[in-house]
Amino acid sequence: MLNIENIKKTFNPGTITEKVALRGVSLHLKPGDFVTVIGGNGAGKSTLMNAIAGTFKVDAGKIVIDGKDITKLPEHKRAKYIGRVFQDPMMGTAANMQIEENLAIASRRGQFPTLRWSAPEAQRAYFREQLKPLNLGLEDRLESKVGLLSGGQRQALTLLMATMVEPKLLLLDEHTAALDPKTAAQVLELTNSIVNSRKLTTLMITHNMRDALSCGNRLIMLHEGRILIDVSGEEKKSLTIKDLLAMFEKAAGSELNSDALLLS
Amino acid sequence: MDLIIPTISQGLLWSLLAIGVYITFRVLDIADLTVEGSFPLGAAVAAACMLGGMNPVLAIFVAAFAGMLAGVVTGFLCTKLKIPALLAGILTMIALYSVNLHVMGKANLSLLQVDTVFTLYSIPDVTLGNMVLVIGAAVVVFTGVLCYWFFGTEIGASIRATGCNPHMIRANGINTDITVILGLLISNALVAVSGALVAQANGFADVGMGVGTIVIGLASVIIGEVLFGTRSFKNCLISVILGSIVYRAVIAVVLQMGMPPNDLKLFTAILVAAALSMPLCQAKLKKRKVAE
Ligand SMILES: Nc1ncnc2c1ncn2[C@@H]1O[C@H](COP(=O)(O)OP(=O)(O)O)[C@@H](O)[C@H]1O
Ligand SMILES: [Mg+2]
Numbered sequence: 001m002l003n004i005e006n007i008k009k010t011f012n013p014g015t016i017t018e019k020v021a022l023r024g025v026s027l028h029l030k031p032g033d034f035v036t037v038i039g040g041n042g043a044g045k046s047t048l049m050n051a052i053a054g055t056f057k058v059d060a061g062k063i064v065i066d067g068k069d070i071t072k073l074p075e076h077k078r079a080k081y082i083g084r085v086f087q088d089p090m091m092g093t094a095a096n097m098q099i100e101e102n103l104a105i106a107s108r109r110g111q112f113p114t115l116r117w118s119a120p121e122a123q124r125a126y127f128r129e130q131l132k133p134l135n136l137g138l139e140d141r142l143e144s145k146v147g148l149l150s151g152g153q154r155q156a157l158t159l160l161m162a163t164m165v166e167p168k169l170l171l172l173d174e175h176t177a178a179l180d181p182k183t184a185a186q187v188l189e190l191t192n193s194i195v196n197s198r199k200l201t202t203l204m205i206t207h208n209m210r211d212a213l214s215c216g217n218r219l220i221m222l223h224e225g226r227i228l229i230d231v232s233g234e235e236k237k238s239l240t241i242k243d244l245l246a247m248f249e250k251a252a253g254s255e256l257n258s259d260a261l262l263l264s
Numbered sequence: 265m266d267l268i269i270p271t272i273s274q275g276l277l278w279s280l281l282a283i284g285v286y287i288t289f290r291v292l293d294i295a296d297l298t299v300e301g302s303f304p305l306g307a308a309v310a311a312a313c314m315l316g317g318m319n320p321v322l323a324i325f326v327a328a329f330a331g332m333l334a335g336v337v338t339g340f341l342c343t344k345l346k347i348p349a350l351l352a353g354i355l356t357m358i359a360l361y362s363v364n365l366h367v368m369g370k371a372n373l374s375l376l377q378v379d380t381v382f383t384l385y386s387i388p389d390v391t392l393g394n395m396v397l398v399i400g401a402a403v404v405v406f407t408g409v410l411c412y413w414f415f416g417t418e419i420g421a422s423i424r425a426t427g428c429n430p431h432m433i434r435a436n437g438i439n440t441d442i443t444v445i446l447g448l449l450i451s452n453a454l455v456a457v458s459g460a461l462v463a464q465a466n467g468f469a470d471v472g473m474g475v476g477t478i479v480i481g482l483a484s485v486i487i488g489e490v491l492f493g494t495r496s497f498k499n500c501l502i503s504v505i506l507g508s509i510v511y512r513a514v515i516a517v518v519l520q521m522g523m524p525p526n527d528l529k530l531f532t533a534i535l536v537a538a539a540l541s542m543p544l545c546q547a548k549l550k551k552r553k554v555a556e
Binding site (some may be wrong): 073111 | 414417418419420421422424425428429431432434435436437438439440506549
C-alpha cells in the first residue's frame with residue numbers, strides 16, 4: 001500500500017542550522033498494516049510523516065501509495081489518499097466553524113469543491129450516525145462551534161474526519177500526547193477500534209512504548225533519521241519493553257537513555 | 265433631523281467596503297491594505313466609463329471586475345511569491361495610485377454632467393436623496409444575500425476554513441493558495457463597487473478618496489461586531505452592514521458637535537485602536553478582579 005524508497009531530508013542545508021532529519025528511510029507497508037513508530041526526541045518521526053503527507057518535498061527518494069507515485073505532488077493533492085491526525089488538537093479542525101461544517105469538509109476530502117451548499121440538511125443523519133460511536137454526545141451538538149470542544153473531543157472528531165472518506169493511508173502523529181492520561185486512553189481505544197475494524201493501513205507515532213507494543217501488527221524505531229528496529233507479526237506480539245531496549249543497544253551500539261525514548 | 269437619510273445612505277454605500285474588509289480581516293485573517301487602492305480604483309473606473317458614455321449600471325460591473333484584478337494581484341504576491349500579506353497589499357495599493365491616475369487622466373473627475381444609477385431611473389415624487397437610500401438598500405441586501413449564499417457553499421466554506429486553520433483545510437485536499445486569492449478577489453470586488461457607488465452618489469471620483477478606507481472598514485466591522493453580535497456568519501454580515509451605518513452616524517454627530525472635519529481620520533484611527541485593544545484591556549481588568 002505504501003512504498004517508501006530511500007527518502008532523505010535535510011533542513012536548512014548549507015547553513016549553521018543545517019539538520020539532517022532523514023538519512024535514507026525505506027519502508028514498505030502491506031494493505032491493512034498498522035505500524036507503530038517510536039524513537040527519541042528529534043529522531044525524525046514527524047519528519048517522516050510530514051514527508052509522506054507532503055508538508056515539504058524530500059531531497060531524494062520516492063514515495064508511492066497504492067501504485068501512485070506521489071513524491072512530487074503538493075500537500076493538498078495527496079490529501080485524497082491520506083488521512084491525518086496531528087499532535088496539536090487545534091490543528092485538525094476549524095475552531096470557528098460548526099461540528100457539522102467540519103464534518104462536511106471532511107466528507108469531501110480530495111474532491112474539488114463546488115457551488116453546492118456545504119452542509120446540507122440531508123447529510124445530518126449520516127453525521128449523527130458517524131458521531132454516535134464516539135460516545136461523546138457530539139451527535140446532539142452538530143451546530144456547536146468546534147472551538148468549544150475539549151482537546152480529547154477535538155482529537156476524536158479529527159480521527160473521525162480523517163477516516164470518513166476511507167484513506168489509503170492513515171497518519172497519526174502522537175495524536176494522544178497532548179491529552180490527559182484518561183482521555184488519551186479513550187482516544188487510543190477509539191483509534192484501535194476504527195483502524196482494526198476497517199483494516200486501515202496506518203502509521204502511528206507514539207511516545208508511549210507500552211502503546212507501541214500493544215497496538216498494531218508491526219513496530220519500527222527511528223534513530224537519527226534511520227529505521228533502527230523493525231519487528232512484526234509473532235515477534236512483535238511477544239516483545240517486551242526490556243527486549244526493545246536490548247535490541248536498541250545492540251543496533252545502535254550505545255546504551256539507550258530510556259528516559260529519552262519514553263518521555264520524548 | 266434632515267441628516268438622517270443621507271447618513272443612512274452613505275452608511276449603506278460604504279457597507280460594501282465594510283463587508284470587503286470583513287472578508288479579508290475576519291474570514292481570511294489577513295489585514296489587506298489593497299482596499300486603499302481598490303476603493304478609488306472602483307470610483308475611477310466607473311467614472312471613466314460613464315464619462316465615455318457607458319451605462320452607469322454597467323460601469324459598476326466594470327469597476328467590480330477591476331477590483332477583482334487588484335485582489336488577484338495581491339493574492340498572487342502573497343501566495344505564489346510568498347510576500348507577507350500586509351506588504352503585498354501595500355505594494356498593490358501604491359501601484360494602484362498610478363493606475364488610478366492613468367484611468368482618470370487627471371486627479372479628479374466630475375460626474376455632475378452625466379447620469380448615475382441614482383439619476384437614471386427617477387421615480388416620481390422621490391427625491392435624489394431618497395433614491396440613494398432606496399438603491400443603496402437594494403444593492404446592500406442583494407450583496408448580503410449573495411455573500412451569505414456563497415460563503416455557505418463548498419467553495420465558500422473552504423475559504424472560511426482557510427482563514428481559520430490552513431493546515432486542516434490542506435489536509436482535506438484544498439489548495440489554500442487558490443482560496444486566499446479567491447477571498448481577496450471577492451473582497452476587492454466589493455470594495456471597488458463601494459467606491460463606484462460612492463463616486464456616483466457624491467458626483468466625483470478623486471485619486472485621494474481611498475486614504476483611510478481600511479480604517480473606516482475596520483471601524484465599521486468592529487462597531488458592528490460589538491453592538492450586534494457575531495453568533496453566525498449571517499449575524500456577522502448584518503452586524504457589519506449596521507456597523508457601517510452606525511459609524512456614519514457617529515461621524516455625523518461629532519461633526520455636528522463642532523469637530524473640525526480635518527480631524528475625522530485622527531478620530532477614526534483612535535476609535536479603531538481603542539476597539540482593537542479592548543480584548544486585551546478586558547483581560548487585564550478581569551485578572552485584576554481575580555487577584556483582588
Ligand atoms: N521545519 C524544520 N526546520 C528545521 N529543522 C527541523 C524542522 N522540522 C524538524 N526539524 C529537525 O529535524 C529533526 C527531526 O525532527 P522531528 O521529525 O520533528 O523529530 P521527532 O522524531 O521528535 O518527531 C530535529 O532535529 C528537528 O529539530
Ligand atoms: Mg514529533
